[in-house]
Amino acid sequence: MIRIIKEIYKALISLPAGMLVTLKYLFGRTVTMQYPEERWILPERFRGRVVLIRDEKTLKHRCTACGNCLRACPNASLRLESAVDQNKKRYPVKFTVDTALCLFCGLCVDSCPFNALKMNKDYELAAASREACVRSLFPDGENDDR
Amino acid sequence: MNQTIINTTEEYFLNMGPQHPSTHGVLRLMLKMDGEVVLEAVPDLGYLHRGFEKIAESRTYSQFLPFTDRLDYVASMANNQAYCMAVEKLLKAEVPPRAEYIRVIMAELNRIASHLVWFGPFAMDLGAITPFLYAFKSREMILDLFESACGQRLTYSYMKIGGVRWDLPEGFIEKTREFCRYFKGQLDDYETLVGGNIIFLERTRGVGALSKEDAIDYGCTGPVLRATGARHDKRKDEPYSVYNEFEFDIPVGKTGDTLDRYRVRLAEMSESLKIIEQALDKLPQGEISAKLPKLIKPEPGEAYTCIETPRGELGFYIVSDGTAKPYRMKIRSSSFSNLSVIPLLCRGLKVSDVVIVLGSIDIVLGDVDR
Numbered sequence: 001m002i003r004i005i006k007e008i009y010k011a012l013i014s015l016p017a018g019m020l021v022t023l024k025y026l027f028g029r030t031v032t033m034q035y036p037e038e039r040w041i042l043p044e045r046f047r048g049r050v051v052l053i054r055d056e057k058t059l060k061h062r063c064t065a066c067g068n069c070l071r072a073c074p075n076a077s078l079r080l081e082s083a084v085d086q087n088k089k090r091y092p093v094k095f096t097v098d099t100a101l102c103l104f105c106g107l108c109v110d111s112c113p114f115n116a117l118k119m120n121k122d123y124e125l126a127a128a129s130r131e132a133c134v135r136s137l138f139p140d141g142e143n144d145d146r
Numbered sequence: 147m148n149q150t151i152i153n154t155t156e157e158y159f160l161n162m163g164p165q166h167p168s169t170h171g172v173l174r175l176m177l178k179m180d181g182e183v184v185l186e187a188v189p190d191l192g193y194l195h196r197g198f199e200k201i202a203e204s205r206t207y208s209q210f211l212p213f214t215d216r217l218d219y220v221a222s223m224a225n226n227q228a229y230c231m232a233v234e235k236l237l238k239a240e241v242p243p244r245a246e247y248i249r250v251i252m253a254e255l256n257r258i259a260s261h262l263v264w265f266g267p268f269a270m271d272l273g274a275i276t277p278f279l280y281a282f283k284s285r286e287m288i289l290d291l292f293e294s295a296c297g298q299r300l301t302y303s304y305m306k307i308g309g310v311r312w313d314l315p316e317g318f319i320e321k322t323r324e325f326c327r328y329f330k331g332q333l334d335d336y337e338t339l340v341g342g343n344i345i346f347l348e349r350t351r352g353v354g355a356l357s358k359e360d361a362i363d364y365g366c367t368g369p370v371l372r373a374t375g376a377r378h379d380k381r382k383d384e385p386y387s388v389y390n391e392f393e394f395d396i397p398v399g400k401t402g403d404t405l406d407r408y409r410v411r412l413a414e415m416s417e418s419l420k421i422i423e424q425a426l427d428k429l430p431q432g433e434i435s436a437k438l439p440k441l442i443k444p445e446p447g448e449a450y451t452c453i454e455t456p457r458g459e460l461g462f463y464i465v466s467d468g469t470a471k472p473y474r475m476k477i478r479s480s481s482f483s484n485l486s487v488i489p490l491l492c493r494g495l496k497v498s499d500v501v502i503v504l505g506s507i508d509i510v511l512g513d514v515d516r
Contacts, residue, residue, distance in 0.1 A: 011344035018339045022276055031283050045312065047297035074209035105212035105303045110311070111440075119297070 042121045047104050049122040050078075050097050052137045053115065061138070062116035065090040072111035077101035079134075092137075099125045100133040157185060160497070164193045168271050168501040171511030175488070175500070184500055187492035189485055194515040202475040207233050207442040208307060210472070215301035217460075217477065218513035220263050223249075223256035223292075224455035226305040231386065231451040232462035233307045234436075236444035242433040245309035246388045251322070251425045252292070252304060253387075253453075254418040258329070259288040260456035261411045264508045268408070269340050271505040272349055277340050284332050287325050294318060307442060309435030319426055326419050333416055341412065347405065354491040354503035356402040364490070365483040368458025369410045370507055374402030380454035387453075392424045404506040411508075414456075443470050457481050457508055481513035 033040070052061045065082030081094040109117045117137075127133045163174040172193035178186040198217065202210050214229040215222040227249050234241060241249075266281030289299045294315045296304040304310060340346050356366070358374040371378055379396045381389040397413030399406025446468040452461035458480025467473040484507050491507075492500050 007344075014342050014344045018343055021335050021339045024335075025280070031286075043294040043297065043315070045295070045297035045315065046293065072209070074205055074212050103212040103215075103303075104298065104301065105215075106297070106311075107208065107212070107303075 042123075046121050046123075047106050047119045049099060049120055049125060049135060050102070050106075050108055050117055050137060051120050052092070052095065053118050061092065062114045063092050063095070064114060064116075065092045066113070068111045068113060069108035069117060072107045074105065074107065075101045075103055077103075078108065078137075095137040096134050097137055098134050099127070100130060155181065162497075162500070164190075169504065170267065170509060173485075173504075173509070173511055173514070175492075175504070177492075177497070177500070179497075182496050184492050184495050184497065187489050187500065189488050191485075191515055194511045196516065198516045199475050199477060202472050204471065206470045207444070207472065210475075211306065212301065212303050215303055216512060217479065217516060218455060218457065218481065218510045219300060220510050221256050221260040221456045222300065222302045223252045223304060224260075224453060224460060226302065227253055227387070228451060228453045228455070228460045229462050230305045230307050231453065232449050232464050233442065233444070235449040235451055236447060236464060236466055237307070237438065237442065239308050239436050239438060241309055241436055243388070243430045244432045245434045245436075247425050247429050248310050248314060248434065249305060250387055250389065250392075251422055251429075252295070252302075252310075254421045254425070255288050255291060255322070257418045257456045258415050259285045261415050262288075264411060264456075264505075265336065265340075268502075268505045268508075269346075271501050272346060274340065274343075274346070277336065280332065280335065280339070284329060287328070291318065291321055291325065294321075306435065308438045309433070311435075313434050319429070322422065322426060326423055329419060330416070333412065336412065341408070350404040350408060350502065350506075352401070353404045353499050354495065354506065356487060356491060358402065360487065360490060361402065364487045366458070366487060367480050367483065368454070368456070369407055369414065370458065370484045370487070372396065373399035373406035373410045375400055380452060380459060386451070388425075389421075391428065392421045394420050404502055407506045407508075441470055443468065452478065455480060457510065457513065458484060460513075477516055479513045479516060481509040481511075482516075485509050485514055 052063055054060065055062050065080060067080060070078050070080055077098045079096045080092055082090050083093045084090055106119055109119060157178055157180050160177040160179050161174070162177055163169040164172040169175065174190035174193070176188045176190055177184050198213055201213060205213070211226065211229065214225040217225045262281040262285040266278035269277035292302055293299050295318060296302045296312060356370070356374050358376050361371045361374045361376065367378070375398050377396050377398050380386065382396055394417045397410050397417065399410050444466040446466055448463070448465045450461060450463040452459050459478065460480055461478035463476040463478065464472050465474040488504065488507065491503050495503065
């Protein structure tokens, strides 16, 4: 009998104790974010869509179309078409990444011997069709002007 | 009407899943029922099978790393670590001490995050939504730390063969210490909110009790095994990485029921905090990665390593034939073995208890099906 009363007492205590915890958080700081009105501050290393880097001095892409990134990619998501310019140097004409296949691992960036690739902070990559998932590596869709 | 027909009841078949919110993924349970009581429960797997063991045979050693993220996607860091350790064993490569410490910090942070993903939905299985929100609030802080270190929130690919890919970012150590302080208070709140709640205790105590012998027979590892009282933890028994340099306890249960599994996991979180704090104190300076060739070609041979992930023992068995791609890879996942006790545990339970037992086993279907 005493045991039952003890248990009932414990039960009566435990429920308000839990409610006190929630009450504590009720007056705390809000942690939710009103996306898409509010946005995160993404860290430096954020791995979004892979793009080519334009050299600041020469204003040309550093990519020499060597194809190291294509070989490093675990899922064959990169496609490259290259051409040779008047100085007999290779450059990419069409360079695309299929974001439906991309694992966002960054192995292509690691493999590049010329530091010509980076991952930008673009994370809203949903598309209505498979064709729209194939995105150009040239920033803003522009082409190399060689 | 004939009296015998009225009094006869039939056993019937109940299909639970694969699109059931409480099966935590795409698991199908086939239940043979007698009224409310489960007579037999048979898990049906394979809905998330992606053939990673076969994929590994057509990828180079470094290319397979991002795929390990997708095995047990709640604890990717642990998968990365187990895979890298297996390849390092093949290569007989030495990992620099700083990299080992960073790996331990990340793995333990991931253990907390993984247990939080278990804790929240488990309370939700029992009908309490509030703990879920608090658990995910804390987990977000860990994910922010990971994101600052490697740029991703779920599929980290942070470790690489021979070390880690990036050094710790600026302010990481301070933020981790801050998290440790914050999280200690959180654990007390969880205990008041869930562990002390009489409804929770009554629903979980004695439900789905697993004996030590059965747990060992079925190959259970991790908190499911430790809840039965077996003190088995790879971090203590066969210390890998730098775990022998830290002081921590292995929490064990007594009866192996759902409540014990809950208590073991909560205790493990505070043990992980201890390890993280010690590792941050001892963190050495130096290299973060061993010098290895770009294309990794191990000698012909085989290697098996296993580590203690949040769910139990994760092992990678790799056979190399001297080329740049593995000849065969076998992944021993803890979720798969732990799931095999479901038919045993669910016998004689009600459907609502099946949900709890399944939740307490803590399976990740990506890890089960691979």
